[in-house]
Amino acid sequence: xxxxxxxxxLWGDSGKGKVAAFLSQRENASxxxxxxxxxxxxxxxxxxxxxxxxxRQLPLGFLHPATQVAIGSGVAVDPQIFHDExxxxxxxxxxxxDYRCPIITAEHIRREREHAHLVGTVGTTGxxxxxxQADFVLRQAQQAKDIPSLQPYLGDIAQVANEQARATSVIIxxxxxxxxxxxxxxxYPFVTSGNCTVVAAADDVGLNWRNIAGAVMVVKAVPSRVxxxxxxxxxxxxxxxxxxxxxxxVVTGRLRRKASDIPWELLRYAAMLNNxxxxxxxxxxxxxxxxxxxxxxxxxxxxxxxxxxxxxxxxNAPVTIVETGKLFEHMIDVRKVGA
Ligand code: IMP
Ligand code: MG
Numbered sequence: 001x002x003x004x005x006x007x008x009x010l011w012g013d014s015g016k017g018k019v020a021a022f023l024s025q026r027e028n029a030s031x032x033x034x035x036x037x038x039x040x041x042x043x044x045x046x047x048x049x050x051x052x053x054x055x056r057q058l059p060l061g062f063l064h065p066a067t068q069v070a071i072g073s074g075v076a077v078d079p080q081i082f083h084d085e086x087x088x089x090x091x092x093x094x095x096x097x098d099y100r101c102p103i104i105t106a107e108h109i110r111r112e113r114e115h116a117h118l119v120g121t122v123g124t125t126g127x128x129x130x131x132x133q134a135d136f137v138l139r140q141a142q143q144a145k146d147i148p149s150l151q152p153y154l155g156d157i158a159q160v161a162n163e164q165a166r167a168t169s170v171i172i173x174x175x176x177x178x179x180x181x182x183x184x185x186x187x188y189p190f191v192t193s194g195n196c197t198v199v200a201a202a203d204d205v206g207l208n209w210r211n212i213a214g215a216v217m218v219v220k221a222v223p224s225r226v227x228x229x230x231x232x233x234x235x236x237x238x239x240x241x242x243x244x245x246x247x248x249x250v251v252t253g254r255l256r257r258k259a260s261d262i263p264w265e266l267l268r269y270a271a272m273l274n275n276x277x278x279x280x281x282x283x284x285x286x287x288x289x290x291x292x293x294x295x296x297x298x299x300x301x302x303x304x305x306x307x308x309x310x311x312x313x314x315x316n317a318p319v320t321i322v323e324t325g326k327l328f329e330h331m332i333d334v335r336k337v338g339a
Contacts, residue, residue: 003161018060019280019331031070031160035075036173037175040192126252182195221287226257233261264314280321291304
């Protein structure tokens with residue numbers, strides 16, 4: 001019936017994985033398919049304080065038992081990380097990898113971590129994704145079909161995505177953020193190695209444009225950025241700590257830089273590029289501590305409603321999901337209220 005694509009408006013780390021898991025459940029999706037660059041993203045969701053699910057390669061849609069997961073052909077695959085996640089979360093029989101995916105090798109990781117420009121200037125996550133994508137462009141990367149251990153998982157994910165989108169419901173989970181897009185961010189070279197928009201995500205998995213039924217753009221109420229590059233309204237480290245909203249990168253462990261306000265011009269630009277049908281407003285607990293852990297619409301505060309209105313005006317799309325804390329249950333479906 002449709003495919004819904006999940007992207008981030010700014011610099012990522014906004015909970016796209018969690019939103020994709022939420023949507024897999026809401027839409028009872030048959031498949032959740034990972035788009036994006038590679039393993040430079042870290043997606044996590046807390047089922048309880050002690051029980052966290054973290055992935056770098058697989059989409060988090062597998063949290064919904066009816067949903068199968070896959071990796072689109074444009075996404076760089078690190079076989080070791082893939083096998084670790086499949087084993088850790090018991091996903092044998094529920095996961096496929098497109099046979100065309102470029103492969104990240106130990107050599108890619110080493111080269112990326114020793115690359116003075118990527119490390120010193122750009123602030124790469126060092127996952128090897130950029131090096132693997134570069135080798136793919138040079139037509140010298142291996143593909144998933146060349147790796148013996150991946151044979152049981154291979155599939156044609158473009159075919160799965162398009163067939164399933166027509167017959168059922170599919171969620172496409174992108175990585176990074178619109179403002180980290182290689183060719184569309186104003187911040188080159190402080191960007192990642194590909195575009196991270198709705199249309200780029202469709203391309204990553206081979207979904208044709210008529211099968212895109214919707215796009216959820218995730219907006220982080222208190223935007224953050226890891227690595228180098230401009231961050232409007234950047235907070236001092238002391239203020240981040242004082243407000244108790246420090247975050248560390250899932251992949252790199254780096255303290256995330258944070259902004260005291262959403263960069264409204266950039267948000268409007270991201271909305272122009274992605275034209276979302278829905279907005280997920282995440283990290284609202286960092287914006288207004290009074291909503292920490294709220295699970296009911298009634299518990300949202302005037303400050304949050306005001307923010308929702310401003311975000312809706314800037315993006316011309318309704319806020320349908322509000323996140324108030326790190327647990328999975330801290331995501332509120334606000335569709336009925338907005339309607
Ligand atoms: P790379 O793509 O790992 O080489 O990193 C390039 C730039 O994008 C750096 O500034 C990274 O911090 C940033 N970046 C890459 N992946 C992510 C992500 O998943 N979340 C946030 N920032 C990212
Ligand atoms: Mg791509």
